[in-house]
Amino acid sequence: MPATVKYFTKGNNPTSTIYIRFSHGRKFDFKKSTTLSIESKYWNNSKGIVRSVAEFGDKLNFENTLNGLRAYLINKFNTDYSNGTVIDAQWLSLAINKHFNQSDEHDFNFLTDYAQHFIDSLPYRVQRNGTTGLAMSTIRKYKSTLQKIHDFEKHTGKRLKTNNIDLKFHNDFIKFMSNNQQLNLNTIGKYIKCLKTILKNAKQFGLKVHPEVEFDGFRSTKEKTYFVTLNQDEIETIFNLDLSDSPYLENARNWLIIGVWTGARVSDLLNFTSDNINNGFIEYQAQKTKQKIMLPVHWQVQSIIEGNNGQFPRKISNQRYNDWIKEISKKAGIVQLCKGAIYLVDPDKKGKKIKTPQRKVLGNYPKWKLVSTHTARRSFATNHYGKLPTPIIMSVTGHTTEKMLLAYIGKTPQDNAILLKDFWAMENIKGKKEIQLEIVKTAN
Template identity: 35%
Template sequence: MARIKVLLKSKNNPAPIYIRLSDGRNVDVMAKTNYSINPSDWSSTKQEPKDLKDIHYANLNSELVALKSNLLKYYNKTNNNLLINTQWLKDFLNPAIEVIEEQKLPTTLVEYIDFYIDYRKHEIKETSRKKFNVIKHKMERFQKKRKKPILISDINENFKNEFVEYYKAEGYAQNTMQRELVFIKTFCKHARHLGLETHPQLDNLRLDRAKVEKIYLSFEELEKIENIKEGKLSESLENAKDWLIISCYTGQRVSDFLRFTKEMIRVENGKHLLEFTQQKTNKIMTIPIHKKVLEILEKRNGDFPYTISDQKYNDYIKKVCEVAEINNNIIGSKKVETATDSGIYRKKTDTYKKYELVSSHIGRRSFATNFYGKIPTTYLIYVTGHTTEAMFLTYIGKSNKDIAMELTNYF
C-alpha cells in the first residue's frame, strides 16, 4: 500500500519541504516541493506546522494535505509499465515550472497578487479569489498614497510600520490588519518558492490579534427564538428563523446549511443522518440530525426551509432576534458608515444590542459553544471541521485559564 510523507531534510531557515512516496520494496522516491518553513515551526511527528492557529501555516497545511491526496490519486492512475522514479515525482510536482521560468515574474506586490491568483486558479475557491482581490485593491490605494511601488523584496519591518499607519488612518480594525498582513506574507513566500528575492525580515513579520467578543446564542436564547408567537413574523422571517435554528444545531457554515435538501437525508438503524460535501473544504460530511432540526422538517412536511441568499439571511435573522427580544447590551464589532452618505464602512467596536451583532456565522459558533463540555470535543471538531483542538478552543474563546478552571471539576 502506498504511503506518502512530507518532511524536512535541513535545519536551515527556511527549509524546503520534501514529499516522499513509498510502496513496498519497489517504490521509494522523494523530491523537493515548492514549499518551505522555519524548522522550529515544523512538527516532524505530525508532518505539519506546529501552529495551525496561524493563518499562513493553516493554509500551508491545507495545501500539503491536498498535495498528498493529489499525489496518491496520480500514483494510482499511473500506468503499471511506467517507471516510478524521482523524475516522475518531479514532473508531478512541477508540470509548469519551465513555462514559469521562461516568463518574467512580477516583482511588485500588486502585480504578483494577480499572478498568484492565476497560478493557483485550479486550487483556490471563488471566495479566496475575491478576498485576494480586495487586498490587491487596498495595496493599489496604499501604493498610490506612498507614491512608489511596493516591491516583493521590500516587505520588511519598515513596510509593516507603513502598512499599519495606512490601515489605521483608513479606519481598518486591528484584526483586519493582522489577517491581511498574513496573506501578504503568503504571496511573498510563494514568490520566493519560484525564485524571487524576499527580504530576510519577511518570515518574522507579526501583528497581534485584538481580542474580540465571541458572540453566540445560548440554549435559552434559542428557546426564545423558537417560541416567538405565531403571526409575529412574516413568511420570509419565519423561513429565516427555521434556518437559524438549523444552523445552531448542525454547526455548519452558511455556504453549506443553506444548500441542505431532503435528498441529503438517509435513515440508518432508525437514526436520521445528513450527508453533504462542504463547499470550503470539499470534505464529505455525515452528521446526525438533532431533534430540533427534525421538528422543523416535520413542520415542513419533510422539507428544509426554502433557499435564500446569504445577504438576505444575514438581514432577516437580525430582525428575528430583535422580535425575540435578544436585546441585552454587549460589546462587539459591526460595520458602520464612517460618515453620513460616505458609502464607506468600517468595523467599529462599541456597545450594541445583541441582535445587531447576529450574523450568518453565529450558528456554527453557537453549536460549538453550547455543546462544548456536553459532547466530547473530538466529535465537535469533526462536525465543525476545525483542524486541531487548539483551533477549536480559540474559536469558542476558551483561554488557558478557562480550561484550568474546568479541570478543577475533576480534582
C-alpha cells in the same frame, strides 16, 4: 487645465534614458521611463526637447517619436478618464508599453505581477492532503489582498517589487489600511498573512525577497474579538416564536435553528437541500475545507423540515440572513447588554452606516444587535463544549485542531481548568454516594 506630457533625463551620463512626466492638475502626476535613450549632447534637459545639432541626423525621427507618444497619452487619458478607467502610475506604464508595441508579459519582480500569477495558480495547487485547488473563499482573500496592494501603490504612486517589502512597508501598509481604508486590525492581519504567504512562495520561485519579511516584527495584526452565542433557553424561545405574520422572518428563523444544531458555516448552511439528508443524517462537503461532514438530524431541525414538506427553508442571501436574524432575536426578547462591536448608524441618513477609523465601534449593546451569521455556528460549538468529547465537536464544525476550535469559541486555559474542577467535584460527590450506599448495605 489640460493634461501635459514633459520629457526629462537623469544624471550626467554620456547616454541617458528619457523619462516622462504625465500630469493633470493636482490629482494626477506620474513619472515613468519611456525606455528610449539619447546621447546627452543631443538633449536639452531644461526644455525637455532634442537639441538642434546638425550632426544628429535622426533628430526629426526622434522628435516625431516623442510627439507621437505625447499625443497618444493625452488622447488615451481623455478617453479612459471619461470611461471611468483608473488613472495611476500603472496606467501610464501600460500605455507607454502599448504605444511602442512592447511585450505585455508580466515582470514577476513586481509584487502585483507575481501576486496575480500566484492567485492564477491557486485553483490547480495540490494540497498536503492530495486534493487539488483551494476553496473560493480562500482565493477571494488573496484577490482582496492583491487589491489592497494596488490601492496602496496608487496611494504612494510607486510600484512595489518583492524586495521592497520590508518593515517600513509593513508599518506603512498597516497605517494605510487602518487610516485610509478604515479596516480593523483583525481584517488587516488577514491581509498581512496572505501577503507573507505570497512572498514566501515568491522566494521559493527564485525571486529576491527582502530578509525583513522573516523578522518577528513583520507579523499579522490582531485585536480581541467579541462575539455572542445563543444558549439553549434562547434557542428554545426563538424556535417557539410565532412569526406566521412575517413569512420572511419565519424562513430566516428556520435557517437560524438549523444553523445552531448543525454548526455549518453560512456558506454551506444556506445551500442545504433535501439531497443533504440521508437516513436521518445530514451529509455535506464543506466549501471552505472540502471536508466531508456528517451529523444526525436534531429534532428541531426535523420538525422544520417536516413542516416544510420535507424540504429545507427557502434559500436567502447571506446579507438578508444576517439582517433578519437580528430582527428575530429582538422579537425573541434577547436584549441583555453584551460587549461587542457594531457599525453605528446615522438616523438622519435612513440607516446609512457612519464611517469611523475603526469601522466598528466597541461598546455594550443589546445582544440582538450583535447576532450575526457566525452566531449559529459558534453557538453549536459553545453549547456542546464540555458536554461532548472535543473530537466529536470538531468532526461537526470541521476544525482540524483543538487549538483552532478553542480559539473560535473563545475558550481559555482558565475555562479548561474550571471544567476539570467541576469534573473532580462531580467525581467526589459520586464517590461519597457510593460509600454511603455500601454502608447501608452492610447495616442491613
